Amino acid sequence: MSQSYNRGLIEDFGRWREFSAGMWAWVFHKFTGWVLVGYLFTHIAVLSTALAGEAAYTGTIQTLEGLLVVRILEVGLLAVAVFHILNGLRLLMVDLGIGLESQDKSFYASLILTGAITVASVPTFLAGAF
Amino acid sequence: MSTQVPKGEEVESTTDEAASSPGKQRRDTAKADRAGQQEKQREAEERAKANEDTVQIKVFRYDPEVEAKQEPRFDEFHVPFEKGMTVLDSLMYARDHYDPSLTFRHSCRQAICGSDAFFINGSQRLGCKTQLSDLDEPVRIEPLPHQDVVKDLVVDMDHFYEQMHAVEPYFDPDELPDGELEEQRQSRANREKIKMSTRCIWCGACMSSCNIAAGDNQYLGPAAINKAYRFAMDEREGEARKQERLEIIEQEHGVWRCQTQFSCTEVCPKDIPLTEHIQELKREAVKSNLKFW
Numbered sequence: 001m002s003q004s005y006n007r008g009l010i011e012d013f014g015r016w017r018e019f020s021a022g023m024w025a026w027v028f029h030k031f032t033g034w035v036l037v038g039y040l041f042t043h044i045a046v047l048s049t050a051l052a053g054e055a056a057y058t059g060t061i062q063t064l065e066g067l068l069v070v071r072i073l074e075v076g077l078l079a080v081a082v083f084h085i086l087n088g089l090r091l092l093m094v095d096l097g098i099g100l101e102s103q104d105k106s107f108y109a110s111l112i113l114t115g116a117i118t119v120a121s122v123p124t125f126l127a128g129a130f
Numbered sequence: 131m132s133t134q135v136p137k138g139e140e141v142e143s144t145t146d147e148a149a150s151s152p153g154k155q156r157r158d159t160a161k162a163d164r165a166g167q168q169e170k171q172r173e174a175e176e177r178a179k180a181n182e183d184t185v186q187i188k189v190f191r192y193d194p195e196v197e198a199k200q201e202p203r204f205d206e207f208h209v210p211f212e213k214g215m216t217v218l219d220s221l222m223y224a225r226d227h228y229d230p231s232l233t234f235r236h237s238c239r240q241a242i243c244g245s246d247a248f249f250i251n252g253s254q255r256l257g258c259k260t261q262l263s264d265l266d267e268p269v270r271i272e273p274l275p276h277q278d279v280v281k282d283l284v285v286d287m288d289h290f291y292e293q294m295h296a297v298e299p300y301f302d303p304d305e306l307p308d309g310e311l312e313e314q315r316q317s318r319a320n321r322e323k324i325k326m327s328t329r330c331i332w333c334g335a336c337m338s339s340c341n342i343a344a345g346d347n348q349y350l351g352p353a354a355i356n357k358a359y360r361f362a363m364d365e366r367e368g369e370a371r372k373q374e375r376l377e378i379i380e381q382e383h384g385v386w387r388c389q390t391q392f393s394c395t396e397v398c399p400k401d402i403p404l405t406e407h408i409q410e411l412k413r414e415a416v417k418s419n420l421k422f423w
Contacts, residue, residue: 005202006279021392091390096413103390
């Protein structure tokens with residue numbers, strides 16, 4: 001063999017149309033995980049305004065909740081958290097070796113549940129925002 | 131197709147019993163059969179031409195030894211379709227009729243040798259086990275991803291074999307039976323437990339589909355871990371050997387790299403529940419390390 005050809009990474013994200021359920025679950029779990037880590041930092045930043053006194057904290061929260069963008073982002077945060085929790089339960093089952101042959105169904109179930117819970121939460125989160 | 135299995139059995143069984151000698155009879159039958167086959171093939175080709183019943187395949191080409199072919203490209207072939215035709219059949223037809231330089235591995239054509247795993251329409255499959263009628267046209271045939279291409283559809287499997295050997299894939303019991311000729315019997319339940327894991331044909335489809343293995347070259351990969359499972363779960367080997375086996379697979383690039391994407395389980399042509407086996411070895415590894423005293 002004189003030489004060979006390295007085709008590099010063929011199965012990159014450009015093949016997303018061909019991803020199977022397990023792969024999508026993995027992608028979403030990673031993505032939602034990073035979003036939650038990011039949220040944790042903003043969460044701590046907002047909470048730490050309480051160090052400057054009660055009025056400062058209340059002011060921050062009221063300003064944030066007055067913004068339409070924040071209300072919509074809250075719905076997104078709920079969706080992300082719910083999916084991460086449900087898929088986390090699915091992964092727990094996978095780790096325990098329970099129902100591995102229906103892992104795709106449990107992924108779809110967690111997607112549908114996430115959607116339902118998110119839609120149900122919209123009236124609460126967006127009440128009085130418009 | 132010249133490399134097609136001769137369809138001789140039916141003719142043979144119906145030949146008159148009263149023919150002179152069995153040998154001559156067989157030769158005559160074979161001759162008649164060959165002629166019949168050629169006739170049939172020509173008919174099939176004509177029929178295909180008349181019906182325009184062809185399948186378009188796009189095949190990855192690369193040849194490091196010919197200057198003009200060093201740049202990878204896709205070649206298109208139009209292969210006359212026959213009922214029951216597999217991807218491997220179409221490749222063989224293209225090689226035999228259009229381009230003898232088309233290179234790919236194949237041997238048994240019945241999903242046992244594991245030579246002809248290709249990347250067909252974006253998924254790792256065995257050429258001989260994939261029906262053309264199940265695929266969208268044009269059928270895109272590429273070498274397995276994440277392995278260096280040697281020529282056309284032939285990839286360098288050395289790394290895969292190295293990983294397979296790394297888990298010491300051979301039966302190695304702690305204690306041998308007393309009598310020299312005594313069998314080492316396995317319980318039916320235990321045999322059933324490792325049954326699926328013994329079906330691996332070393333085709334490399336799982337390793338190629340795993341994007342953890344793609345990013346981490348030291349990762350053992352699904353096939354090797356499955357091999358480790360086959361022996362670690364064999365009760366005849368004994369506790370000491372099992373412990374050694376677990377120490378191999380629980381290393382940094384062992385079972386813990388698996389992130390349960392199920393890609394390997396999806397593509398495995400022998401339907402081995404690879405992810406399940408990897409997960410079970412993870413649990414075994416934890417169990418052998420956790421001590422509550």
